[in-house]
Amino acid sequence: xxxxxxxxxxxxxxxxxxxxxxxxxxxxxxxxxxxxxxxxxxxxxxxxxxxxxxxxxxxxxxxxxxxxxxxxxxxxxxxxxxxxxxxxxxxxxxxxxxxxxxxxxxxxxxxxxxxxxxxxxxxxxxxxxxxxxxxxxxxxxxxxxxxxxxxxxxxxxxxxxxxxxxxxxxxxxxxxxxxxxxxxxxxxxxxxxxxxxxxxxxxxxxxxxxxxxxxxxxxxxxxxxxxxxxxxxxxxxxxxxxxxxxxxxxxxxxxxxxxxxxxxxxxxxxxxxxxxxxxxxxxxxxxxxxxxxxxxxxxxxxxxxxxxxxxxxxxxxxxxxxxxxxxxxxxxxxxxxxxxxxxxxxxxxxxxxxxxxxxxxxxxxxxxxxxxxxxxxxxxxxxxxxxxxxxxxxxxxxxxxxxxxxxxxxxxxxxxxxxxxxxxxxxxxxxxxxxxxxxxxxxxxxxxxxxxxxxxxxxxxxxxxxxxxxxxxxxxxxxxxxxxxxxxxxxxxxxxxxxxxxxxxxxxxxxxxxxxxxxxxxxxxxxxxxxxxxxxxxxxxxxxxxxxxxxxxxxxxxxxxxxxxxxxxxxxxxxxxxxxxxxxxxxxxxxxxxxxxxxxxxxxxxxxxxxxxxxxxxxxxxxxxxxxxxxxxxxxxxxxxxxxxxxxxxxxxxxxxxxxxxxxxxxxxxxxxxxxxxxxxxxxxxxxxxxxxxxxxxxxxxxxxxxxxxxxxxxxxxxxxxxxxxxxxxxxxxxxxxxxxxxxxxxxxxxxxxxxxxxxxxxxxxxxxxxxxxxxxxxxxxxxxxxxxxxxxxxxxxxxxxxxxxxxxxxxxxxxxxxxx
DNA sequence: GTTCTAGAAC
DNA sequence: GTTCTAGAAC
Numbered sequence: 001x002x003x004x005x006x007x008x009x010x011x012x013x014x015x016x017x018x019x020x021x022x023x024x025x026x027x028x029x030x031x032x033x034x035x036x037x038x039x040x041x042x043x044x045x046x047x048x049x050x051x052x053x054x055x056x057x058x059x060x061x062x063x064x065x066x067x068x069x070x071x072x073x074x075x076x077x078x079x080x081x082x083x084x085x086x087x088x089x090x091x092x093x094x095x096x097x098x099x100x101x102x103x104x105x106x107x108x109x110x111x112x113x114x115x116x117x118x119x120x121x122x123x124x125x126x127x128x129x130x131x132x133x134x135x136x137x138x139x140x141x142x143x144x145x146x147x148x149x150x151x152x153x154x155x156x157x158x159x160x161x162x163x164x165x166x167x168x169x170x171x172x173x174x175x176x177x178x179x180x181x182x183x184x185x186x187x188x189x190x191x192x193x194x195x196x197x198x199x200x201x202x203x204x205x206x207x208x209x210x211x212x213x214x215x216x217x218x219x220x221x222x223x224x225x226x227x228x229x230x231x232x233x234x235x236x237x238x239x240x241x242x243x244x245x246x247x248x249x250x251x252x253x254x255x256x257x258x259x260x261x262x263x264x265x266x267x268x269x270x271x272x273x274x275x276x277x278x279x280x281x282x283x284x285x286x287x288x289x290x291x292x293x294x295x296x297x298x299x300x301x302x303x304x305x306x307x308x309x310x311x312x313x314x315x316x317x318x319x320x321x322x323x324x325x326x327x328x329x330x331x332x333x334x335x336x337x338x339x340x341x342x343x344x345x346x347x348x349x350x351x352x353x354x355x356x357x358x359x360x361x362x363x364x365x366x367x368x369x370x371x372x373x374x375x376x377x378x379x380x381x382x383x384x385x386x387x388x389x390x391x392x393x394x395x396x397x398x399x400x401x402x403x404x405x406x407x408x409x410x411x412x413x414x415x416x417x418x419x420x421x422x423x424x425x426x427x428x429x430x431x432x433x434x435x436x437x438x439x440x441x442x443x444x445x446x447x448x449x450x451x452x453x454x455x456x457x458x459x460x461x462x463x464x465x466x467x468x469x470x471x472x473x474x475x476x477x478x479x480x481x482x483x484x485x486x487x488x489x490x491x492x493x494x495x496x497x498x499x500x501x502x503x504x505x506x507x508x509x510x511x512x513x514x515x516x517x518x519x520x521x522x523x524x525x526x527x528x529x530x531x532x533x534x535x536x537x538x539x540x541x542x543x544x545x546x547x548x549x550x551x552x553x554x555x556x557x558x559x560x561x562x563x564x565x566x567x568x569x570x571x572x573x574x575x576x577x578x579x580x581x582x583x584x585x586x587x588x589x590x591x592x593x594x595x596x597x598x599x600x601x602x603x604x605x606x607x608x609x610x611x612x613x614x615x616x617x618x619x620x621x622x623x624x625x626x627x628x629x630x631x632x633x634x635x636x637x638x639x640x641x642x643x644x645x646x647x648x649x650x651x652x653x654x655x656x657x658x659x660x661x662x663x664x665x666x667x668x669x670x671x672x673x674x675x676x677x678x679x680x681x682x683x684x685x686x687x688x689x690x691x692x693x694x695x696x697x698x699x700x701x702x703x704x705x706x707x708x709x710x711x712x713x714x715x716x717x718x719x720x721x722x723x724x725x726x727x728x729x730x731x732x733x734x735x736x737x738x739x740x741x742x743x744x745x746x747x748x749x750x751x752x753x754x755x756x757x758x759x760x761x762x763x764x765x766x767x768x769x770x771x772x773x774x775x776x777x778x779x780x781x782x783x784x785x786x787x788x789x790x791x792x793x794x795x796x797x798x799x800x801x802x803x804x805x806x807x808x809x810x811x812x813x814x815x816x817x818x819x820x821x
Numbered sequence: 822g823t824t825c826t827a828g829a830a831c
Numbered sequence: 832g833t834t835c836t837a838g839a840a841c
Contacts (some may be wrong), residue, residue, distance in 0.1 A: 062837070600832060617822055649822070711822050728823090730834075781831095 022081040023101030024177065027088045027152055028112030029142045031119030035190045037112065038083040046176035050075040053085040065093070069100055076104035076309040083245040091150045098157045106159040108186070109152040110173055111147055112164050116146050154190060163192035207758055300810035336373040337426035337525040338406065338413055340439045340515050341385040343492030343510075347499060355388035359396055361518035362403050368547060369526060374403045375421065377410045382573065410439060414482045421484065423528055425521050428489035430461050430501070432468070443478075443487060451474035451487060462491040464501065465516030469524040488524040492517040508795060539778075578689040614666075614713040620648075622666075625659045637689075641681050648730040650722040651738060654693050654700060658686045660715040668749065668759050676754055682745045694811045697724070701798070703808035704746040707737055709763035717746055722775065722798075722808070724791055731784060733768045739775040745807040789820065 003507055008795065026034040037050040052075065057067045068086065075082040082101075088094050094109075096412070101107035120142045152161050164170040169192055180186065180610040227339065298527035341358065343349035362374055378386045386405045393403055406419060413419040426443045429436050432455050434444030444451060450473040459468050478484040493513035494502050503510045615621075626633045628643045637644035639663070647655040660678055671679065683704060690702035703723040719737060741762040749759045772787045773780050777796035802808050 310830085615822085615841075732822090733837095787837080 021076045021079060021105035022103065022108060023076065023084065023157075024081070024108045024110055025084045025088050025097050025101070025152075026086070026112065027094070027109055027117065027644070028114070028148075029087060029089065029145050031122035031142060032112035032114050033122070034085050034112060037110065037170060038085055039046045040174045040777075041083075041177045045175075046181050048078075048080040049083060050080050055086075065096065069096055072097065073100055073104075076100070087145060089145055089149045091152070091156060094152065094156060102157060106425065107157065109158045109162070110153060111149070111161065111163045112170060114167075114170075116537075118140055128522055159188045160186055160188045160390070160585055161193070163190070165192070189238075231237050252266070257310075261772075285627055311410060312815050318798075320497070331736040334373045335423070335525075335529050336375060336421040337418070337423045337488075337522075338375045338377050338410055338421040339488075339490075339521060340377055340410055340427050341389075342425075342427050342490055342521075343494065343514055344385050345427070345438055346436075346496060347492060347494040348496040349493065349510065349514060350507065351385050351388055353507060355385060355392055355516060357511060357514050357518060358385075358389050359392040359398070359517060361522060362393070363396060363398055364519075365522040365526075366398065366402050372402065372525075372529065374522075375413075375419065376403075376405045376527075376643065377409060377413070378405070379409060381407050383407065394418065410444065411442050412482065421482075423486045423488060424478075424484055425467075425488045425490050428462055428468075428491050430491055432456075432459060432462055432489055446482075447472065447476045447478040447484075449485065451478070455487075455489065462489055464491050464493050464533060465513040465520065465522035466491060467517065467524045469528060471698070486528050488523045488528075490517050490522055490524075511559055536560050581761040616711050618711055621657065621712045621716055625714045626660045626663065628661070637685070639681075639685065641678055642685055644685060647718070650720075651729040651734055652724045653697075653726065654690075654702070654719070654721040654727070656686070656689055656719040656720060657687075658682045658717040662715075665715045666713050667710050668708065669761060671715065671749075671753055671759060673753060673757055676750065679750050679753060682715075682717045683750065686717050686746065690719050690809045694809070696802075698811045698813060700721075700811070701814075702737075703802070703807060704745070704750055704809065705743045705807075706746065706759075708744060708761040708767075709743045724775075729784075729788070732772060735772060735784065735787065736768045736770060740767040741772065745805070749805050 028034050030563065035051070035053065038053075042049045042051065052068050052071045054065065055062050055070050057064075057071060063737055065086075068084065072082045072084060084097050086093070088097070095738075098107050123142060133447060152158055152708075156160065161175050162176070164173050173192075232751060250548075277750060280721070341354060344351055344354045358376065362782065365374065366372070376386060376389055386407070389404050393400075394523055406413070406417065408417040408419070410424055413421050413424070419585075424443065424752055427439045429440055434452060435441055451470065454470050455468070458470055467488050470487050470489065472479045472484055472487055474480070492501065493510045495505075495507075497504070516552055595703075624645065625643055628638045630633050630647075632718045635643045635645045636656075641660065643659050643661060645657055645659065647657050658681060662675075662678060665675065665678075690704065693702070694700055701717060703722055704719050706715075712789060718738070724735070724738070744759060744762065752759045771780050772782070774783065774787065774794050774796070776789055776791070776794050776798055778799065779794075781790055796807060797803075
């Protein structure tokens with residue numbers, strides 16, 4: 001099966017690899033041209049290539065990742081080269097193929113990183129495509145998939161990565177692979193990645209940092225050789241052939257390196273960064289007008305590209321991407337809230353005052369959040385409020401890529417105006433009912449019954465100044481055709497005597513309430529940003545195999561998850577919400593069937609599941625905390641605010657739980673400054689017990705802390721000895737949940753809550769799946785038994801970070817010794 | 822959270 | 832063949 005074991009006639013540099021088969025993993029959104037790429041190469045190549053396509057692998061129908069792996073393995077064993085034709089946009093989706101590829105030869109990535117618009121347009125035109133992603137849903141799915149895109153890096157194990165960002169680059173790559181004869185090989189390294197990539201990455205990273213996205217911490221541990229990763233790296237440092245197995249020992253931590261090397265690409269790459277229209281070839285539509293608009297300070301001229309006309313000229317101005325104005329990330333990927341002016345229509349709020357408030361609140365919000373977009377929408381070109389706001393925003397020099405105005409129908413922003421928004425605000429009435437007129441009627445009408453039902457289960461009414469976030473069920477047309485994931489109802493003050501609850505001319509109160517309304521609205525948007533990101537990881541972490549359709553299903557699944565987590569999305573609780581927060585009975589049953597998108601059933605589940613779908617097994621602590629007197633055999637101490645008990649499955653010689661008794665405080669994510677005293681009490685109680693144990697056994701060392709994402713309902717503090725000598729510690733997750741950043745030290749949590757208002761959670765799955773390392777000496781071990789064997793003897797001092805800020809509780813006799821060692 | 826178990830890894 | 836992991840079910 002070894003095909004290319006002979007020395008080739010190529011230069012020395014190129015003899016580095018390709019001794020066996022090549023696996024080329026295509027990376028790209030639906031419509032990026034993966035299948036075409038494979039077919040084009042296969043047409044002209046002398047080399048035996050086989051395309052493994054997940055969309056057709058199941059007897060012509062969509063199959064599974066496992067099937068693809070099996071098929072690819074067969075191909076490679078036969079000494080042929082293989083294309084993996086599936087989206088592979090996320091690192092996790094690539095990892096198994098990398099492993100397989102390396103066991104038979106070398107692995108390349110060809111990244112078809114074409115503009116989202118082009119991919120969507122191709123998908124939309126498809127009929128009967130293998131991936132069945134044609135028509136209207138294409139835009140939504142492609143955009144969502146691209147939001148999760150993680151460009152491949154050499155550190156994942158690729159020997160060679162080729163980035164193609166336009167058609168000519170794709171053709172060059174076709175030619176490169178197509179002309180590869182049986183004995184040829186290709187040099188290792190990263191090719192075609194423009195310098196702009198680093199800019200884009202920076203922008204994205206800045207955004208992700210804000211909401212804890214897939215930044216590269218996980219990659220750090222995988223870079224296991226060499227402390228320097230020079231930009232000019234040409235040789236694959238990281239593949240298994242170089243001995244960089246992920247479980248290898250790492251001497252020092254190596255910072256993740258963005259491979260910006262552009263390498264030799266063979267084809268010429270014109271620098272066309274930030275100019276999407278130059279890349280789309282035939283697909284590009286006329287973009288005259290908005291793109292060339294000047295953004296000047298004058299009110300009249302301040303027609304930013306977003307405020308393009310809709311209607312007749314829609315086609316010409318769709319997709320006026322903000323990248324054209326120098327944004328660091330594609331606007332396709334920027335979370336966007338579109339909102340109408342609140343209270344200025346029916347409620348007759350003074351426009352001058354309202355515009356001041358809008359601009360102030362927008363400015364405040366944008367100081368807190370980066371890489372987000374706010375768009376004020378009105379139907380009319382002659383809208384006074386839009387022009388006032390534009391003018392004032394301009395005076396304040398608010399970045400027009402982050403805040404702009406838009407003339408159009410808020411329910412058709414994407415389909416008519418080409419403006420992608422994932423969240424829209426509704427100027428609701430206090431009963432949260434459809435009807436009336438204006439924006440409220442339009443949104444309820446466009447969103448269908450689904451919005452009404454979804455709203456009803458969250459709240460029955462809304463106070464002026466408040467907002468209510470409602471995840472939009474996937475059954476809603478606004479979701480499927482416009483890509484709207486959430487509607488935020490907001491109610492402003494009424495200054496119209498013809499309407500209920502008129503404030504008359506009390507603009508002191510009116511302004512206060514209107515400010516509150518925008519604050520609530522933007523906070524609601526902020527909560528959606530955080531929640532969506534969290535859900536992404538939850539969904540990603542469990543992906544095993546997926547077809548393109550399954551990807552879409554996953555998006556729906558995220559929705560269902562969002563729905564279930566409705567509680568934390570309600571910015572201001574009212575009526576039903578209060579019910580949601582109430583304690584559950586001990587017998588209640590909860591469903592975790594997230595894929596059932598039947599509206600009626602979701603409604604029922606939402607009510608049942610409240611904030612999170614805690615399984616029946618996860619209720620034990622909650623039940624004990626609510627009724628400790630009924631569990632006297634389990635608890636070892638009952639105080640006013642906490643109960644103390646031994647962990648039923650201790651992961652160390654001593655392992656206690658200090659459980660909060662407050663109803664509704666389910667986990668650390670719920671903790672806010674008002675809980676600070678409780679946190680201190682929990683810490684002090686835990687500390688007291690640790691010290692008690694230390695007097696009995698001086699060899700112990702304790703750590704007190706919380707799990708970022710606990711499995712058991714009800715806030716609880718772990719007090720755990722650091723020997724981890726327990727038969728109940730059985731798997732990787734057990735280990736990492738106490739030794740990785742997933743475990744948050746109690747004192748750190750207290751400090752964060754007091755300074756930032758809440759704790760920063762490290763609840764990414766990546767913390768629980770990393771390689772196994774000793775918590776003292778940091779040595780790596782292949783499996784749990786070997787790790788446990790090691791830690792039973794390891795006497796190394798604890799890492800310095802643990803010795804600071806009281807994170808470790810040591811017997812008095814050891815305190816100085818540990819710190820000095 | 823655990824238990825059970827198929828199948829991967831050794 | 833045995834050990835170990837990881838996913839499903841509870």
